[in-house]
Amino acid sequence: MQSLLSINNDKFGSKFILSEDENIKKKIAKAVSTNEFIALETKPLHNIFFADINWTEEQEQSKKTGLYIKTLELPPPGRFMFKLARNWPVVNKLNKVGFSRLASKGNEQVYSTGSAIGIIVTRGGNASDFVNAGRLMQKAWLTATSLGLSVQPVAGMLFLAQRVIEKEAEPLSEKNAELVKKSYNEIRELFNIKEGTISMLLRIGYGGEPTAKSLRKNPEIKFV
Numbered sequence: 316m317q318s319l320l321s322i323n324n325d326k327f328g329s330k331f332i333l334s335e336d337e338n339i340k341k342k343i344a345k346a347v348s349t350n351e352f353i354a355l356e357t358k359p360l361h362n363i364f365f366a367d368i369n370w371t372e373e374q375e376q377s378k379k380t381g382l383y384i385k386t387l388e389l390p391p392p393g394r395f396m397f398k399l400a401r402n403w404p405v406v407n408k409l410n411k412v413g414f415s416r417l418a419s420k421g422n423e424q425v426y427s428t429g430s431a432i433g434i435i436v437t438r439g440g441n442a443s444d445f446v447n448a449g450r451l452m453q454k455a456w457l458t459a460t461s462l463g464l465s466v467q468p469v470a471g472m473l474f475l476a477q478r479v480i481e482k483e484a485e486p487l488s489e490k491n492a493e494l495v496k497k498s499y500n501e502i503r504e505l506f507n508i509k510e511g512t513i514s515m516l517l518r519i520g521y522g523g524e525p526t527a528k529s530l531r532k533n534p535e536i537k538f539v
């Protein structure tokens with residue numbers, strides 16, 4: 316059986332790096348949870364995120380895309396807050412008394428649990444590098460599953476960082492764009508990454524069976 320430590324994709328120049336270090340996991344959790352803070356502070360991001368949520372099983376079955384609420388595994392108080400947060404004017408008001416900070420702190424705590432953090436580093440940041448990152452992610456995920464482990468991709472902050480690096484920070488405020496850059500660079504430093512792009516981050520551990528799974532659209536396969 317393949318171990319997680321032996322996963323790599325040298326042919327395409329991608330690397331999978333794993334850490335079980337408590338200190339690294341804690342700091343990574345703080346860095347990636349800036350995503351939730353920023354998403355709750357930025358109206359267009361908030362709207363995109365909540366438009367993607369499927370609130371009921373019927374919605375999930377008919378859309379077969381988006382984020383099914385049950386897959387977020389929220390405890391009842393979290394589910395209540397989440398429902399409240401879908402309304403931008405409400406969130407905007409609550410943010411004035413620290414809602415976005417509280418929500419990201421809660422996620423930071425969840426992100427810091429788990430046995431290990433794995434990152435995928437690609438050679439560059441072009442389209443083929445990201446396709447390659449996806450292949451390596453699947454390899455890591457399937458291997459983890461074969462070992463009885465669960466995987467949660469945590470990529471929101473990394474994707475925001477790509478936008479900032481590519482000078483497409485809009486609609487982030489200057490302050491939040493800086494925060495994204497700082498968080499991304501912190502992850503690079505923690506893993507001692509000198510070159511390449513961190514294109515995916517996986518939280519890995521013994522999580523048991525999920526409450527629900529997202530549906531996927533059927534593939535459209537064309538033979539040409």
Ligand SMILES: Cc1cc2nc3c(=O)[nH]c(=O)nc-3n(C[C@H](O)[C@H](O)[C@H](O)COP(=O)(O)O)c2cc1C
Pocket residue numbers: 350382386387467468469470471472527528529530
């Ligand atoms: C590309 C990608 C990025 C994700 N990024 C995050 C993230 O930043 N934070 C988070 O809590 N979950 C993230 N998730 C996990 C989802 O919230 C959700 O738990 C998961 O997709 C649902 O499980 P399933 O798709 O296996 O059914 C991400 C999932 C994917 C596929």
